[in-house]
Amino acid sequence: DGGITQSPKYLFRKEGQNVTLSCEQNLNHDAMYWYRQDPGQGLRLIYYSQIVNDFQKGDIAEGYSVSREKKESFPLTVTSAQKNPTAFYLCASSGEAHNEQFFGPGTRLTVL
Amino acid sequence: GQNIDQPTEMTATEGAIVQINCTYQTSGFNGLFWYQQHAGEAPTFLSYNVLDGLEEKGRFSSFLSRSKGYSYLLLKELQMKDSASYLCAVVDSNYQLIWGAGTKLIIKP
Numbered sequence: 001d002g003g004i005t006q007s008p009k010y011l012f013r014k015e016g017q018n019v020t021l022s023c024e025q026n027l028n029h030d031a032m033y034w035y036r037q038d039p040g041q042g043l044r045l046i047y048y049s050q051i052v053n054d055f056q057k058g059d060i061a062e063g064y065s066v067s068r069e070k071k072e073s074f075p076l077t078v079t080s081a082q083k084n085p086t087a088f089y090l091c092a093s094s095g096e097a098h099n100e101q102f103f104g105p106g107t108r109l110t111v112l
Numbered sequence: 113g114q115n116i117d118q119p120t121e122m123t124a125t126e127g128a129i130v131q132i133n134c135t136y137q138t139s140g141f142n143g144l145f146w147y148q149q150h151a152g153e154a155p156t157f158l159s160y161n162v163l164d165g166l167e168e169k170g171r172f173s174s175f176l177s178r179s180k181g182y183s184y185l186l187l188k189e190l191q192m193k194d195s196a197s198y199l200c201a202v203v204d205s206n207y208q209l210i211w212g213a214g215t216k217l218i219i220k221p
Contacts, residue, residue: 040120042199042213043155090154100145101209103154 002027004104006091011109013085020077021107023091032074033101035090036060043090049074078109085111114138116212118200123218124190132185132198132215140205146174146185147199149214155199158185187217195219 004025013019025032031050035043045058049068063082068074074093078085088108092101116136124130136144143162147155161167161176161183173186185198200212 040213042116042211043201044211045209088152100157100160103156105154106152108152 004091004093004102006089006104006107009105009107011107013109013111015111016080018077018079019085019109020075021089021091021109023074023076023104024072025074025093025102025104026072027093027095027102028071029093029095029102030071031094031096031099032068033092033094034058034064034066034074034076035092037088037090037106046076085109114204114210116200116202116210118198118212118215120213121216121218123220124187126190126192126219126221128190129186129188130190130217132187132217134183134185134200134212136181136183136200136202136210136212138181138202138204138210141178142203142205142207144174144176144183144203145199145201145209146183147201149197149199151196158198190219192219192221 007022033048034046037043044060046064047066049055052071055066055068065077088106090106091104094101118134145160146158148158149155159174161174166175171188176183197214197216199214202210
């Protein structure tokens with residue numbers, strides 16, 4: 001079955017530690033995205049990638065980093081520079097940039 | 113700036129009809145999406161409108177008026193499982209997806 005996977009579903013980290021969230025898709029999509037969602041708010045774009053080895057900052061990229069070494073994978077690192085990292089993180093992909101986006105199940109990150 | 117407005121919360125009764133509105137001011141327009149998101153889960157695609165008019169898909173319909181910068185999602189024969197947030201998102205002239213904050217829909221028996 002084609003789809004997007006994110007792991008883990010729940011993640012806990014101590015303040016000051018970097019953490020990497022995984023996102024894998026087998027839909028053969030070129031474009032991939034990372035969003036952050038806080039309670040009662042919409043989705044905010046962190047980073048996106050339209051093609052392998054290329055990615056662009058979104059609206060709230062500070063404190064985050066990404067890589068796109070393979071078409072299937074787009075991991076997100078939440079660094080210690082991110083002031084408020086506790087949030088629900090969603091990864092998505094689309095066949096073309098900004099067409100219908102398909103979402104992974106999300107990772108809820110809690111920094112203690 | 114770019115802006116998408118949706119009501120924060122709506123309440124409706126099981127079996128009834130509800131209309132969720134979305135107004136937008138964006139730099140250009142290349143389509144509008146509606147997504148459904150249950151609490152703690154990922155958004156799932158409901159509809160896409162790029163031309164004016166009504167698109168019907170089962171119990172859900174979506175309407176677009178580009179001249180008014182307005183869309184609505186119409187849900188008929190409401191079921192308890194329709195309790196969720198409904199997200200409106202617009203594709204702007206740079207093909208960037210601009211998301212609204214979502215409307216939380218509460219269905220009562």
